[in-house]
Amino acid sequence: MRPFHFVGNLKMNPISSAAADRYLSGLREGFAEGLPEGVSVSVAAPFIYLERFAEGLPEGVSLAAQDVFWEREGSYTGEVSPAMLHDASVTLVLIGHSERRNVGRETDGETGKKVSAALSAGLRPILCIGETAEERDAGTESDVLDRQLSAGMEGVVATDADKVIIAYEPRWAIGTDRTPSLGEILEARVVIRRSLVERFGPETAERIPVLYGGSVKASLLGETCFGADMDGVLVGRESLYPREVANMVRMLGEKAAGR
Ligand code: PGA
Numbered sequence: 001m002r003p004f005h006f007v008g009n010l011k012m013n014p015i016s017s018a019a020a021d022r023y024l025s026g027l028r029e030g031f032a033e034g035l036p037e038g039v040s041v042s043v044a045a046p047f048i049y050l051e052r053f054a055e056g057l058p059e060g061v062s063l064a065a066q067d068v069f070w071e072r073e074g075s076y077t078g079e080v081s082p083a084m085l086h087d088a089s090v091t092l093v094l095i096g097h098s099e100r101r102n103v104g105r106e107t108d109g110e111t112g113k114k115v116s117a118a119l120s121a122g123l124r125p126i127l128c129i130g131e132t133a134e135e136r137d138a139g140t141e142s143d144v145l146d147r148q149l150s151a152g153m154e155g156v157v158a159t160d161a162d163k164v165i166i167a168y169e170p171r172w173a174i175g176t177d178r179t180p181s182l183g184e185i186l187e188a189r190v191v192i193r194r195s196l197v198e199r200f201g202p203e204t205a206e207r208i209p210v211l212y213g214g215s216v217k218a219s220l221l222g223e224t225c226f227g228a229d230m231d232g233v234l235v236g237r238e239s240l241y242p243r244e245v246a247n248m249v250r251m252l253g254e255k256a257a258g259r
Contacts, residue, residue, distance in 0.1 A: 001038070001259055004225075004252040005165060005209055005232030007064065007126060008043040008239030009094060020049045023242060024056035030246030031058040036253020040232075042092050043239065047080055054089035064092035064126070067100055070113035072121075082121030092124040094234075096152060098171040108151030116155035119163060126165045126234070127152040128213065129192075133172035141170075142191045149195045161200045162207035166192055167234040173214025175236065185212055185228035218247050226255055 014020045027043070035041055035058075044064035045053040054063050069079035085093060095118065096111035111127065118125040129148035131141040149166070156164060168188045173179050180188075189210060196205035212224045213234030225233050232252065238244045 001256075002207070002209060002231055003038050003040045004256050005211055006039060006041045006245070006249050006252055007092070007094075007165075007167070007211065007213075007232070007234045008041075008245055009066065009097070009213075009234060009236045010043065010045055010239060011066070011099070011236055012046060013240055014049075017049070017052060020045075020052050021056065023240075024053065026242030027061065027245060028056070028058045030242045031061065031249075035060040036250060036256065038256025038259070039249055039252045041245075041249055043245075044092070044094050050085070050088045050090060062091045063089055064094060065090045066094050066097065068093045068095065068114055068118055068123070070110070070117040072117075082117045082123055085123060086121045090123065092126055092165070093118050094128060094167075095125045096128045096148070098128060098130060098169055098174050102171075108148055109154075111148070111152045112154035115152050115164060119156065119160050124163050124165060126167055126211075128167045128169050128234070130169040130171050130174075130214070136170070136172065141188070145188060145191045146195050149192060150199070153196075153199060158200045158204050161196075161204050165209045165211060166196075167211045167213045168192060168230075169213035169234060171214075175215070177215050179215050179220055179224055182223055182227050185224060185230070189228055189230065216248075218244060218251060221248060221251055225252075 042062035042064045044066045065085050072081050095114045100106040115125045131144040135144045209231035211232045211234050212230045216233045216235045217238045
């Protein structure tokens with residue numbers, strides 16, 4: 001049985017090292033009794049606090065970054081390479097988050113380069129895909145998911161495919177308090193699974209976790225994750241509250257125990 005994944009995305013928070021330390025101490029308190037079986041937990045921190053998080057995260061919680069560049073080193077002012085992240089104890093990295101794709105800052109092709117580079121450095125990419133409200137209104141959401149998935153997985157060989165985690169995050173549900181219906185999530189899941197099967201075959205595709213993200217909170221885990229048979233959640237704003245992180249992870253653990 002695949003584990004559930006809980007990925008917290010702190011975005012551009014916390015805003016000081018003191019606040020980061022308070023957050024970390026809240027998390028350690030929340031997980032004082034350890035992590036439940038069957039749930040893999042990670043937190044994506046801003047670059048500047050990665051080392052602090054590497055030291056301060058509760059035992060068993062993995063460190064993720066929120067982006068990465070595709071080159072290893074060189075004249076790329078402001079960028080951070082996969083090798084640097086690896087060296088900073090990062091094990092997972094968000095790629096193609098909608099807040100980075102927004103207004104064309106990050107293209108489909110770039111997400112593919114980032115996924116390949118992350119894998120080569122031994123990082124686990126979390127490839128975020130999802131349609132805008134306009135694309136859904138136009139009925140093109142399946143094509144968009146297919147396109148983003150194909151581009152993101154372009155350079156991934158079958159033996160590496162199950163190291164990638166896919167996060168379905170409709171853009172209109174991120175940061176908005178609007179979530180898709182169960183039917184909409186199920187449809188997206190089918191499109192994603194079909195595309196993964198076509199690319200990697202059924203056995204490998206089956207091992208690739210597919211998460212839901214966008215306005216997730218504890219009270220919505222049933223609809224957005226369990227009901228839609230997703231492999232976990234990518235949580236933004238609610239992950240800023242250590243107690244909520246611990247609460248959602250506990251719920252995922254209870255569900256995992258009953259599977
Ligand atoms: P949200 O963000 O939970 O605040 O909507 C989701 C995300 O950042 O992926």
